[in-house]
Amino acid sequence: MLGIADEEFIRGNVPMTKREIRILTIVKADIKRGDVVIDIGAGTGSLSIEAARIARQVFSIERNPEAIELIEQNAEKFNLNNIIIINAEAPNGLEAINKIDVVLIGGSGGKLKKILDTVDKRMKSGSRIVINCITIQTIVEALKYFNENKNYKYEAIQVQVNQLQHVGDFDMLKAANPICIITATKI
Amino acid sequence: MLGIADEEFIRGNVPMTKREIRILTIVKADIKRGDVVIDIGAGTGSLSIEAARIARQVFSIERNPEAIELIEQNAEKFNLNNIIIINAEAPNGLEAINKIDVVLIGGSGGKLKKILDTVDKRMKSGSRIVINCITIQTIVEALKYFNENKNYKYEAIQVQVNQLQHVGDFDMLKAANPICIITATKI
Amino acid sequence: MLGIADEEFIRGNVPMTKREIRILTIVKADIKRGDVVIDIGAGTGSLSIEAARIARQVFSIERNPEAIELIEQNAEKFNLNNIIIINAEAPNGLEAINKIDVVLIGGSGGKLKKILDTVDKRMKSGSRIVINCITIQTIVEALKYFNENKNYKYEAIQVQVNQLQHVGDFDMLKAANPICIITATKI
Amino acid sequence: MLGIADEEFIRGNVPMTKREIRILTIVKADIKRGDVVIDIGAGTGSLSIEAARIARQVFSIERNPEAIELIEQNAEKFNLNNIIIINAEAPNGLEAINKIDVVLIGGSGGKLKKILDTVDKRMKSGSRIVINCITIQTIVEALKYFNENKNYKYEAIQVQVNQLQHVGDFDMLKAANPICIITATKI
Numbered sequence: 001m002l003g004i005a006d007e008e009f010i011r012g013n014v015p016m017t018k019r020e021i022r023i024l025t026i027v028k029a030d031i032k033r034g035d036v037v038i039d040i041g042a043g044t045g046s047l048s049i050e051a052a053r054i055a056r057q058v059f060s061i062e063r064n065p066e067a068i069e070l071i072e073q074n075a076e077k078f079n080l081n082n083i084i085i086i087n088a089e090a091p092n093g094l095e096a097i098n099k100i101d102v103v104l105i106g107g108s109g110g111k112l113k114k115i116l117d118t119v120d121k122r123m124k125s126g127s128r129i130v131i132n133c134i135t136i137q138t139i140v141e142a143l144k145y146f147n148e149n150k151n152y153k154y155e156a157i158q159v160q161v162n163q164l165q166h167v168g169d170f171d172m173l174k175a176a177n178p179i180c181i182i183t184a185t186k187i
Numbered sequence: 188m189l190g191i192a193d194e195e196f197i198r199g200n201v202p203m204t205k206r207e208i209r210i211l212t213i214v215k216a217d218i219k220r221g222d223v224v225i226d227i228g229a230g231t232g233s234l235s236i237e238a239a240r241i242a243r244q245v246f247s248i249e250r251n252p253e254a255i256e257l258i259e260q261n262a263e264k265f266n267l268n269n270i271i272i273i274n275a276e277a278p279n280g281l282e283a284i285n286k287i288d289v290v291l292i293g294g295s296g297g298k299l300k301k302i303l304d305t306v307d308k309r310m311k312s313g314s315r316i317v318i319n320c321i322t323i324q325t326i327v328e329a330l331k332y333f334n335e336n337k338n339y340k341y342e343a344i345q346v347q348v349n350q351l352q353h354v355g356d357f358d359m360l361k362a363a364n365p366i367c368i369i370t371a372t373k374i
Numbered sequence: 375m376l377g378i379a380d381e382e383f384i385r386g387n388v389p390m391t392k393r394e395i396r397i398l399t400i401v402k403a404d405i406k407r408g409d410v411v412i413d414i415g416a417g418t419g420s421l422s423i424e425a426a427r428i429a430r431q432v433f434s435i436e437r438n439p440e441a442i443e444l445i446e447q448n449a450e451k452f453n454l455n456n457i458i459i460i461n462a463e464a465p466n467g468l469e470a471i472n473k474i475d476v477v478l479i480g481g482s483g484g485k486l487k488k489i490l491d492t493v494d495k496r497m498k499s500g501s502r503i504v505i506n507c508i509t510i511q512t513i514v515e516a517l518k519y520f521n522e523n524k525n526y527k528y529e530a531i532q533v534q535v536n537q538l539q540h541v542g543d544f545d546m547l548k549a550a551n552p553i554c555i556i557t558a559t560k561i
Numbered sequence: 562m563l564g565i566a567d568e569e570f571i572r573g574n575v576p577m578t579k580r581e582i583r584i585l586t587i588v589k590a591d592i593k594r595g596d597v598v599i600d601i602g603a604g605t606g607s608l609s610i611e612a613a614r615i616a617r618q619v620f621s622i623e624r625n626p627e628a629i630e631l632i633e634q635n636a637e638k639f640n641l642n643n644i645i646i647i648n649a650e651a652p653n654g655l656e657a658i659n660k661i662d663v664v665l666i667g668g669s670g671g672k673l674k675k676i677l678d679t680v681d682k683r684m685k686s687g688s689r690i691v692i693n694c695i696t697i698q699t700i701v702e703a704l705k706y707f708n709e710n711k712n713y714k715y716e717a718i719q720v721q722v723n724q725l726q727h728v729g730d731f732d733m734l735k736a737a738n739p740i741c742i743i744t745a746t747k748i
Contacts, residue, residue: 003214020211020344027190027210110730135731140514143351143358156351157207158360160721162739164330164343164367169671170696171330173345175736178532178723180351297543322544327701347534349552356484357509362549365536377588394585394718401564401584517725517732530725531581532734538704538717538741545704547719554725
C-alpha cells in the first residue's frame with residue numbers, strides 16, 4: 001500500500017521526495033483511516049498520493065502551476081478522489097480548514113513560523129507535523145519553534161540514502177542529498 | 188500500525204534493528220494480509236513483531252536462546268499469536284515451511300548462499316526477500332547471488348540515519364552505523 | 375608531518391577531533407611556516423599540536439583546566455615549544471594578539487559572533503578561519519556571519535567518516551558523528 | 562602545499578578524485594621528500610600532481626589516452642617535471658620500477674590482486690599502499706588481500722562529503738558519492 005516506486009509518479013521538472021524519505025515521512029506521520037492531512041509545498045504530489053491512500057481527506061497546498069498540474073495528473077493516475085488541491089502559498093489557503101490531524105511540510109517558502117502558527121490553531125492533542133528539511137536554516141527554525149512551544153514533543157533525524165548501482169561486474173554507491181525529517185506531536 | 192518506537196520492545200543485550208531501518212525493511216518487503224513471512228536471524232523479534240501485525244503467519248528463526256526469550260516476550264507484549272519461533276541456525280528449520288511470500292534476513296551467520304538456495308525453492312513468482320546487511324562481505328555475497336540468479340530483480344541502498352540530539356540550546360547529529368538494505372523480487 | 379594517529383595524543387575524558395577531520399581542518403587552514411595560528415576551544419590540543427608542527431606560533435585558548443593540562447602534556451610529548459596556552463573563554467584572551475594568520479575554532483561556547491568580530495579586527499587579507507561545527511545552530515550562525523560580512527569568501531562541507539571494523543571474517547562500518555567544516559578566507 | 566582546488570585541474574570528461582578525498586589520500590600515504598610514488602589509474606593526474614609536489618619521483622600509470630593527455634597538461638600547468646607517465650594497464654608497466662615507497666590506487670580495472678602482488682615485491686618494510694575504492698567489490702577484495710597477507714597492517718574508512726550550497730538565503734547539503742579509503746603499511 002505504502003512506498004510507490006519513484007518511476008510511477010508523473011514528474012516533469014518538479015523536484016520529488018525520494019521513495020525512502022516518502023516512506024519514513026508517511027510512517028512517522030502515523031496517518032490513520034479517518035484523518036485529515038495537509039500537504040504543504042506538495043510539489044508533484046507524491047506525499048499527497050501516498051497519504052490519500054490511507055487518510056480520509058488530503059489538502060495539497062502548492063503555489064507552482066506546473067506542480068499543481070502534476071498533482072492532478074497523479075491523483076487521476078492513482079484513482080484518488082480525496083485530494084483537494086489549493087493553489088496558494090501557505091499559510092494562505094489554510095484558514096478554511098478547521099480540523100487537521102496531520103501536517104506534512106515539504107516546502108515552506110521561507111514562511112515556516114507563520115505556517116506552524118496557523119496550523120497549530122487547527123490541531124488538537126495527538127495531531128502530528130512532519131517536516132522534510134533540505135536546508136539547515138529550516139532545520140534550525142523548526143527546532144527553535146518546537147523547543148520554544150512547549151505543546152509539542154518532537155524528534156529529528158538526518159537521513160542519507162546511497163543507491164547501489166550495478167556497473168559492469170561492480171556495484172558502486174550513488175549518493176542522494178541528505179534530508180532532515182522532523183516529527184512533532186502535539187501534546 | 189507500522190513503526191513501533193524502539194523503546195517499546197523488550198531488548199536485553201541483543202542488538203536490535205533501529206526503527207527507521209525496520210520501517211524501510213517492512214515497506215520494501217511489501218507484506219500483505221495473507222502472507223507467510225520468514226524472519227531469519229530474528230534477534231529481539233522487532234521485525235517479526237512488525238511483520239506479524241500485517242501478515243497471516245510469521246516464522247522467526249533464531250539460534251540464540253537469550254534472543255528467543257525476547258521474541259516470546261515481545262510477541263506476548265504486542266498480543267501476537269501468529270509468530271512461530273524456530274530454534275535453529277538457518278538454513279536449518281526452513282525445510283518444514285512449504286510456501287513463503289516474504290523472507291527477511293537480519294542475520295545469516297555466514298551461510299547466506301545456502302539460506303537463499305533453500306528459501307528460493309519455497310518461493311513463487313512475486314515473492315520478496317529483504318536483507319539487512321551490516322557487513323560489506325554480506326552485501327557483496329547477496330548481490331553476487333542476485334546477479335547470477337536471473338530469477339530475481341533487485342535493488343539495494345545504503346542508509347545512514349543521524350539522530351538530532353538536543354543538548355543545552357543546541358542540536359547535534361548523533362550517528363548510527365549505516366545499513367545496506369537489499370530487496371529482491373522473484374520474477 | 376600531518377595526520378598524527380588519535381592514539382598518540384594524551385586524552386583523558388576531553389572530546390578530541392578525530393584524525394580525518396583534523397587532517398582536513400589543517401589542510402583547509404593552509405597553514406604556512408611563518409604563520410600565527412589561534413586555536414579556540416583547543417580541547418586536548420590535537421589541532422594545536424598539528425598546527426604547531428607547521429606554523430611559527432600557536433595560541434591555544436581553552437577554559438577547561440583539565441583540557442589545559444592535556445594541551446601542556448601533548449605539547450611536551452610532541453616536543454613543541456611554540457604553543458602558548460591562554461586560560462580564558464574566547465573572545466577573552468584574544469585582545470593581546472595583534473596579527474592573526476589562521477583561526478581554528480573547535481568550540482565557541484555559544485559566543486561565535488563575538489569571537490568572529492574580535493578575530494576579524496586582527497586578520498589581514500588572505501587570513502583564514504576554519505570552524506569545526508558539531509551543532510547545526512553553530513553552522514547556521516557561522517554561515518550567517520560570512521554571508522552578511524562581505525569581506526570573506528567561504529565554503530562549507532559536512533563530513534561523515536565510517537570506520538571499517540574487522541570482526542571475525544567480516545568488516546562492518548562503524549559510524550562517527552558527522553562534522554561540518556567551514557573555511558573562510560578574508561578578501 | 563597540499564589540497565589544490567578542484568577547479569585548478571584541467572579535467573575534460575575524465576572523473577577526478579574530489580579535493581577532500583585527495584587530501585586524506587595523500588596524508589594517509591605519508592609521502593616523504595625522497596619517496597618514489599606509483600599512481601595507478603591516475604585519471605586526470607590530480608593525485609599524481611599532489612604527490613609530485615612532495616615526493617622525489619611519481620610514476621603515473623594510465624591506460625586511457627584522453628586521461629594521459631590531461632596528466633601531461635596538469636604536470637605542465639603545475640610546473641612538475643618529476644612525473645613519468647606510463648601508458649599501460651596495471652600491473653603492466655610496473656615491472657620496470659624497482660623500489661616503491663608509496664602506491665596510490667585510484668582505479669584497478671578489475672585486476673587489484675595482480676597489482677597488489679606485483680607492487681608487493683617492490684615494496685620494503687614501511688612502504689604504504691592507499692586504495693580509493695568506489696565499488697564494494699573492490700573494498701572486499703582489498704580487505705581480503707590484507708587480511709590474508711600477514712605482511713600488512715591496514716585500516717579502512719568510508720568517507721562521505723556533503724557540500725553546503727548557498728541558494729537564496731538558504732544553505733542545502735549537496736551529496737557526493739561515498740569513497741572507501743584503505744591504507745595498508747608493509748610490516
